[in-house]
Each structure stands twice: as C-alpha cells, then as structure tokens.
Amino acid sequence: MEPLDLFGMRESYNRQQIMLCFNGPISRSLIEEIGNALRNYLSSENAPASSAMDVFAVYIEMTQNIRHYTRQKDWTDPEAGATVVVARDEQGRYVVSAGNLIESADGERLQAAVQALAGLDKTELKARYKEQLRKPRDEQASSGAGLGLIDIARKASEPLEATLREVDASRSFISLRAVI
Known part of the structure; x- marks a missing residue:
C-alpha cells in the first residue's frame, strides 16, 4: 500500500x-453516528438552526437512500460503499455530496430525475412534493427518485446536481450534490 499523505489530505x-x-x-448505526457528529459540528459552528436542520436532513436522506439501494441489490461491502462529504462553499453555504456505485440504467434514471427537478422553481417543487405525497405507494416498485429527492431539492438553495461516471459495462458511480 502506498503511504498516506495525511498532511496533504488535511491541506x-x-x-x-x-x-x-x-x-x-x-450501516444504519454508522449513518446515525456520523449524523450525530455532523449535528455537533454544526452546533459548535453556530450554524443557523434552519440550515443545520436542512443539512442534517439532506445528509440522512442521501445516506439512507444509498444504504437502501445497495441492500436492495444485495451487494458486498466493497460494492456497497458510499462516499459522503459535507463542506462549505465560497459563499459560506453548506454543500452535501454523496456518491455510490449504481447500476448504469438506474443511474441514468436518477440523473434524469435530478435534471427534471433542477428545472423547477420553489413553487413547482412544492407542488411536485404534494403531488408525490398523494400518489399511492406501490410496494413492488423501487422507491428511488421520489419524495426524498424532491425534499432534498426543496431544501437546496440552488438546483441539485447529479453526475454519472462509468465504472464498467454495467455499473457507474453516481454523485449527488446539494447546496444548502
């Protein structure tokens, strides 16, 4: 293994x-522990309560979606890994990003759903959310790209971004980015 450059990573x-x-x-417990650490960090940073709640909610939604998806696919730990980053941008806004392996067709559908939501304003997102709430839930259908994604888009201060990077013939890596 190549030695880690922790100083370089830190910088x-x-x-x-x-x-x-x-x-x-x-795992569920890891999502919870990282969530607690995030909540404590935001509190120590004196983040406005509404921003802290939105950042936490977006983090939870993204990570639970990844966990649900990879469990549904019955993937092994290396396949079921997630990459999650919470940062600040130049304007001081919070940026929550999460990514994971995904079957390419599922990734293309998710990316299309994100692009469709990105074209909506706050009023249209609220209407879409209410519409989705009223729809009967099909227990047999995959639950991806539904209410939770719309909720993330509603909390975001700018349109969501999703990028898809091909890994092999059947899988890609999806990255979702929300600015709060």
Whole structure:
C-alpha cells in the first residue's frame, strides 16, 4: 500500500472547506453516528438552526437512500460503499455530496430525475412534493427518485446536481450534490 499523505489530505480538505468526509460501507448505526457528529459540528459552528436542520436532513436522506439501494441489490461491502462529504462553499453555504456505485440504467434514471427537478422553481417543487405525497405507494416498485429527492431539492438553495461516471459495462458511480 502506498503511504498516506495525511498532511496533504488535511491541506486539501482545509482548502475545500470540508467539514466531514466518509468513504466506505455504510450501516444504519454508522449513518446515525456520523449524523450525530455532523449535528455537533454544526452546533459548535453556530450554524443557523434552519440550515443545520436542512443539512442534517439532506445528509440522512442521501445516506439512507444509498444504504437502501445497495441492500436492495444485495451487494458486498466493497460494492456497497458510499462516499459522503459535507463542506462549505465560497459563499459560506453548506454543500452535501454523496456518491455510490449504481447500476448504469438506474443511474441514468436518477440523473434524469435530478435534471427534471433542477428545472423547477420553489413553487413547482412544492407542488411536485404534494403531488408525490398523494400518489399511492406501490410496494413492488423501487422507491428511488421520489419524495426524498424532491425534499432534498426543496431544501437546496440552488438546483441539485447529479453526475454519472462509468465504472464498467454495467455499473457507474453516481454523485449527488446539494447546496444548502
């Protein structure tokens, strides 16, 4: 194994204002522990309560979606890993990003859903959310790209971004970014 350049990583994280970074298999208890650490960090930073709640909610939604998806696919730990980053941007806003392996077709559908939501304003997002709430839930259908994604888009201060990077013939890596 190549030696880690922790100082270099630290300097890079500081330049990018990364507050929290995780990479690896993600469990329910780990989501909770990282969530508690995030909540404490935001509290110590005196983040406005509404921003802190939105950042926490977006983090939880993204990580639970990843966990649900990878469990549904019955993937092994290396396949089921997630990369999660919470940072600040140049304007001081919080940026929550999460990524994971995904079957390419599922990734394309998710990316299309994100692009469709990105074209909506706050009023249209609220209407879409209410519409989704009223729809009967099909227990047999995959629950991805629904109410939770719309809720993330509603909390975001700018349109969501999703990028898809091909890994092999059947899988890609999806990255979702929300600015709060």
